[in-house]
Amino acid sequence: xxxxxxxxxxxxxxxxxxxxxxxxxxxxxxxxxxxxxxxxxxxxxxxxxxxxxxxxxxxxxxxxxxxxxxxxxxxxxxxxxxxxxxxxxxxxxxxxxxxxxxxxxxxxxxxxxxxxxxxxxxxxxxxxxxxxxxxxxxxxxxxxxxxxxxxxxxxxxxxxxxxxxxxxxxxxxxxxxxxxxxxxxxxxxxxxxxxxxxxxxxxxxxxxxxxxxxxxxxxxxxxxxxxxxxxxxxxxxxxxxxxxxxxxxxxxxxxxxxxxxxxxxxxxxxxxxxxxxxxxxxxxxxxxxxxxxxxxxxxxxxxxxxxxxxxxxxxxxxxxxx
Amino acid sequence: xxxxxxxxxxxxxxxxxxxxxxxxxxxxxxxxxxxxxxxxxxxxxxxxxxxxxxxxxxxxxxxxxxxxxxxxxxxxxxxxxxxxxxxxxxxxxxxxxxxxxxxxxxxxxxxxxxxxxxxxxxxxxxxxxxxxxxxxxxxxxxxxxxxxxxxxxxxxxxxxxxxxxxxxxxxxxxxxxxxxxxxxxxxxxxxxxxxxxxxxxxxxxxxxxxxxxxxxxxxxxxxxxxxxxxxxxxxxxxxxxxxxxxxxxxxxxxxxxxxxxxxxxxxxxxxxxxxxxxxxxxxxxxxxxxxxxxxxxxxxxxxxxxxxxxxxxxxxxxxxxxxxxxxxxxxxxxxxxxxxxxxxxxxxxxxxxxxxxxxxxxxxxxxxxxxxxxxxxxxxxxxxxxxxxxxxxxxxxxxxxxxxxxxxxxxxxxxxxxxxxx
Numbered sequence: 001x002x003x004x005x006x007x008x009x010x011x012x013x014x015x016x017x018x019x020x021x022x023x024x025x026x027x028x029x030x031x032x033x034x035x036x037x038x039x040x041x042x043x044x045x046x047x048x049x050x051x052x053x054x055x056x057x058x059x060x061x062x063x064x065x066x067x068x069x070x071x072x073x074x075x076x077x078x079x080x081x082x083x084x085x086x087x088x089x090x091x092x093x094x095x096x097x098x099x100x101x102x103x104x105x106x107x108x109x110x111x112x113x114x115x116x117x118x119x120x121x122x123x124x125x126x127x128x129x130x131x132x133x134x135x136x137x138x139x140x141x142x143x144x145x146x147x148x149x150x151x152x153x154x155x156x157x158x159x160x161x162x163x164x165x166x167x168x169x170x171x172x173x174x175x176x177x178x179x180x181x182x183x184x185x186x187x188x189x190x191x192x193x194x195x196x197x198x199x200x201x202x203x204x205x206x207x208x209x210x211x212x213x214x215x216x217x218x219x220x221x222x223x224x225x226x227x228x229x230x231x232x233x234x235x236x237x238x239x240x241x242x243x244x245x246x247x248x249x250x251x252x253x254x255x256x257x258x259x260x261x262x263x264x265x266x267x268x269x270x271x272x273x274x275x276x277x278x279x280x281x282x283x284x285x286x287x288x289x290x291x292x293x294x295x296x297x298x299x300x301x302x303x304x305x306x307x308x309x310x311x312x313x314x315x316x317x318x319x320x321x322x
Numbered sequence: 323x324x325x326x327x328x329x330x331x332x333x334x335x336x337x338x339x340x341x342x343x344x345x346x347x348x349x350x351x352x353x354x355x356x357x358x359x360x361x362x363x364x365x366x367x368x369x370x371x372x373x374x375x376x377x378x379x380x381x382x383x384x385x386x387x388x389x390x391x392x393x394x395x396x397x398x399x400x401x402x403x404x405x406x407x408x409x410x411x412x413x414x415x416x417x418x419x420x421x422x423x424x425x426x427x428x429x430x431x432x433x434x435x436x437x438x439x440x441x442x443x444x445x446x447x448x449x450x451x452x453x454x455x456x457x458x459x460x461x462x463x464x465x466x467x468x469x470x471x472x473x474x475x476x477x478x479x480x481x482x483x484x485x486x487x488x489x490x491x492x493x494x495x496x497x498x499x500x501x502x503x504x505x506x507x508x509x510x511x512x513x514x515x516x517x518x519x520x521x522x523x524x525x526x527x528x529x530x531x532x533x534x535x536x537x538x539x540x541x542x543x544x545x546x547x548x549x550x551x552x553x554x555x556x557x558x559x560x561x562x563x564x565x566x567x568x569x570x571x572x573x574x575x576x577x578x579x580x581x582x583x584x585x586x587x588x589x590x591x592x593x594x595x596x597x598x599x600x601x602x603x604x605x606x607x608x609x610x611x612x613x614x615x616x617x618x619x620x621x622x623x624x625x626x627x628x629x630x631x632x633x634x635x636x637x638x639x640x641x642x643x644x645x646x647x648x649x650x651x652x653x654x655x656x657x658x659x660x661x662x663x664x665x666x667x668x669x670x671x672x673x674x675x676x677x678x679x680x681x682x683x684x685x686x687x688x689x690x691x692x693x694x695x696x697x698x699x700x701x702x703x704x705x706x707x708x709x710x711x712x713x714x715x716x717x718x719x720x721x722x723x724x725x726x727x728x729x730x731x732x733x734x735x736x737x738x739x740x741x742x743x744x
Contacts, residue, residue, distance in 0.1 A: 034640045116363070133363060144668025147719050150719060153704060155372065155376045246561070251704055279674050306558075
């Protein structure tokens with residue numbers, strides 16, 4: 001044995017490895033596949049804008065054609081009380097009032113119930129109960145709307161007829177459509193309100209209990225006011241959802257515009273009319289085809305407006321706690 | 323309230339009495355509202371239960387049939403048609419239906435290749451021709467059996483009563499028919515599957531791409547804030563508006579592409595663009611915002627330290643995203659996508675507007691075929707006035723709900739399985 005420690009011989013010098021002849025290039029290399037991928041991602045980002053532009057452009061174009069047709073004008077469209085394409089009368093009011101009636105009934109059902117359920121889930125229910133109840137409500141939210149339409153027609157209408165009398169309640173009516181729509185919107189209101197309620201910090205509740213408030217007083221006088229912006233947003237989103245809801249009203253509310261506020265009468269809503277007209281073989285460039293796009297544009301702006309208002313409420317009036 | 327400075331001024335007992343009365347009132351109020359809150363929750367559960375029970379109630383039950391031809395009269399030499407050999411059954415068919423219909427059946431599948439039970443079914447359908455005259459829901463059939471039988475005997479003396487399960491293997495595997503007893507949802511299920519496949523192929527890459535762009539690439543500037551607001555608003559646009567967009571763009575403007583005639587593969591009967599492809603694209607636009615928002619939420623949960631570590635080692639942005647960020651939110655992204663897809667499967671209104679076929683009996687052959695889907699089928703059957711169509715609508719709803727339930731269950735399983743590992 002030698003005293004010398006064997007040092008492994010470096011087979012390649014550093015100069016060889018890094019090729020010192022040329023200075024080391026630290027600039028990032030061009031990677032073509034990454035450029036392609038980034039291009040795709042930017043396209044994805046822009047795509048949603050294209051969708052919105054597409055909606056506004058296509059609906060706007062056809063609506064413009066509709067309003068350019070002789071005998072149709074904006075004033076008559078918004079104030080006319082008869083919608084009869086055969087007689088060339090296009091007043092949106094009968095369709096709009098039906099939408100209003102179904103939406104109002106739906107919100108009368110969904111808001112109080114949804115708020116009560118949200119308060120129960122967030123303030124009263126034990127974690128175990130909540131873990132059972134929340135999935136049940138989620139099932140309710142996951143059922144397709146056409147199934148609710150079936151339910152309205154085969155259960156709610158006969159139920160209302162047996163309750164109020166067959167001569168009062170027609171086979172197709174806005175009340176049963178509205179009530180079932182309320183059940184449909186209930187989970188939406190509940191989950192949005194519950195999110196708002198649970199976001200209220202614990203310290204507020206503890207302070208209320210510390211002052212001797214009961215659980216109800218804490219919930220109603222402290223937690224609900226603190227979460228009011230979220231609840232208001234849920235309410236408005238609910239309205240927007242009810243206005244755009246189609247299958248329930250198409251099946252249960254009746255086919256044929258009817259200018260009435262009586263919830264037991266049949267009346268066709270804006271969405272119901274679009275579905276009925278486009279369900280048949282509709283020919284392009286006919287006044288029918290153009291008219292449903294005018295209704296669609298109005299519908300789009302109504303729901304867009306409501307959504308923007310709800311976003312603004314959340315941003316403007318949210319109480320921020322440290 | 324009494325100030326602590328003058329406790330002796332008012333008799334203490336009276337105050338505590340007053341206070342305890344008020345306290346009792348407050349507690350009573352609290353209990354009453356507690357009951358009310360519970361009742362509201364119960365209303366939701368009752369609504370769900372009623373809905374499901376109503377559908378099950380309509381899917382089964384007694385049915386009164388009346389035969390066009392008495393099967394007894396078809397018996398040959400005293401042998402009932404149930405026991406006749408195949409050749410005799412073919413003979414009965416030949417004798418009782420028109421030559422044209424017989425020839426069409428023969429050309430569909432030659433009789434010597436058909437099985438005996440197949441020919442027997444044909445005899446029952448074409449010759450005996452049972453017609454539904456009345457149906458009873460399951461609850462009535464079970465609880466008031468005797469009164470059902472009595473009513474049937476009184477009102478329909480010609481009819482015979484059988485217990486029918488409207489949903490059965492035959493219902494799932496047979497194509498649409500104008501006869502509710504023979505009608506099935508095969509065409510509709512295949513149409514739904516084709517449509518959803520196209521929806522997934524388009525919406526998933528686009529949606530995940532947008533989510534990655536917004537979370538990993540986008541700077542906080544005006545354009546990207548606009549994109550974000552825009553996506554939130556698109557999520558709130560009613561589904562029927564997407565249907566109109568699809569009608570205007572995919573069916574009308576791009577009709578040559580969506581009907582396949584631009585590639586020379588289209589079926590001339592679908593030249594108007596009302597095809598599976600149009601429907602799939604429309605639904606893709608509809609669920610895109612949902613996939614994006616869910617994907618963003620999942621990606622947002624990845625800690626920044628992971629990205630910083632990757633950048634620190636000199637990885638590029640895409641290497642960081644692909645190798646280090648994306649593997650973590652994949653379960654979240656997939657769960658969100660499955661929920662979006664189950665929403666798309668249940669959508670009806672946009673497909674009616676895009677132009678689903680009202681009546682087709684043949685299976686869809688590809689993306690350029692005419693289509694119908696399960697919800698469309700339910701919608702059409704429900705809107706018919708005859709009660710037996712309500713029965714098959716209920717059976718179709720059961721099929722749809724089972725499909726959705728299994729999809730959602732797979733989403734939950736996926737979430738549980740992957741969330742344990744990471």
